[in-house]
Amino acid sequence: MYLLSADGLSCGYGHSQVLWDISFHVEEGGIVGIIGSNGAGKTTLLRTLSGLVPAQSGKIEFSGERIEHLSPHKIVERGLSQIPEGGGIFPYMTVLENLKLGAFLPWNWKRISQSLDLVFELFSTLEDRKNQMAGTLSGGERQMLGIGKGLMSSPKLLLIDEPSSGLAPKLVLRVFDNIKEIQKHNVTILLVEQNVQYCLNMASRAYVLENGRIVLEGTSEELIGHEHVRKAYLGI
Numbered sequence: 001m002y003l004l005s006a007d008g009l010s011c012g013y014g015h016s017q018v019l020w021d022i023s024f025h026v027e028e029g030g031i032v033g034i035i036g037s038n039g040a041g042k043t044t045l046l047r048t049l050s051g052l053v054p055a056q057s058g059k060i061e062f063s064g065e066r067i068e069h070l071s072p073h074k075i076v077e078r079g080l081s082q083i084p085e086g087g088g089i090f091p092y093m094t095v096l097e098n099l100k101l102g103a104f105l106p107w108n109w110k111r112i113s114q115s116l117d118l119v120f121e122l123f124s125t126l127e128d129r130k131n132q133m134a135g136t137l138s139g140g141e142r143q144m145l146g147i148g149k150g151l152m153s154s155p156k157l158l159l160i161d162e163p164s165s166g167l168a169p170k171l172v173l174r175v176f177d178n179i180k181e182i183q184k185h186n187v188t189i190l191l192v193e194q195n196v197q198y199c200l201n202m203a204s205r206a207y208v209l210e211n212g213r214i215v216l217e218g219t220s221e222e223l224i225g226h227e228h229v230r231k232a233y234l235g236i
């Protein structure tokens with residue numbers, strides 16, 4: 001059984017359909033990538049998995065349970081948490097206040113000090129800056145805060161949307177190192193990235209999304225060697 005799987009998933013906004021017949025799966029404990037260019041539908045796919053965009057047809061199964069009809073907070077309760085592009089943080093709240101918001105469910109609240117310990121162990125910078133306004137953080141630190149906030153709900157699966165977006169190369173490497181660390185703490189990761197090289201280095205398998213459809217899937221090695229991926233995404 002897969003931790004997450006989608007079968008024949010279609011969705012969109014109003015009358016415009018964005019995703020067509022999407023089927024994919026994520027094994028427990030791994031990092032799976034989704035790559036695709038601007039407007040391919042990557043964010044829409046994550047939002048559909050989180051219940052923020054309703055599925056028009058198809059099914060989504062998480063931990064053996066159908067979730068496509070559940071509301072976003074019920075999906076978070078099941079252990080699926082999404083980190084939006086840019087981290088989804090509140091700039092006029094402190095780092096600590098932002099983290100606490102991530103633990104809004106009653107049982108998360110009970111184990112808040114353990115969750116904070118884990119986040120501060122992974123991101124010591126956040127501990128140093130815990131009383132600082134989140135809006136004063138650097139781009140990389142904001143990304144860390146976004147991930148930390150996602151971890152506060154003790155997720156089984158984290159959906160991370162373009163963590164490298166807007167970051168200098170040095171910071172990108174650091175954020176990706178952090179993501180690998182998180183994986184070691186039994187959190188499965190579905191990683192959306194436009195930075196295809198980094199994504200394939202991190203993930204064991206990946207899917208290529210183009211114009212709302214999955215056009216290719218394979219192990220990262222297979223995709224790195226695939227002519228279409230090399231030409232269209234790696235520029236080689």
Ligand SMILES: Nc1ncnc2c1ncn2[C@@H]1O[C@H](COP(=O)(O)OP(=O)(O)OP(=O)(O)O)[C@@H](O)[C@H]1O
Pocket residue numbers: 013016018036037038039040041042043044045194
């Ligand atoms: N709220 C919305 N209402 C209507 N259309 C939308 C909405 N959000 C996205 N779209 C459309 O859906 C399509 C897919 O957008 P989406 O944001 O999922 O792409 P993406 O792959 O995440 O792109 P990017 O790499 O730029 O983040 C685009 O054509 C976009 O214009």
Ligand SMILES: [Mg+2]
Pocket residue numbers: 042043044085161
């Ligand atoms: Mg996007």
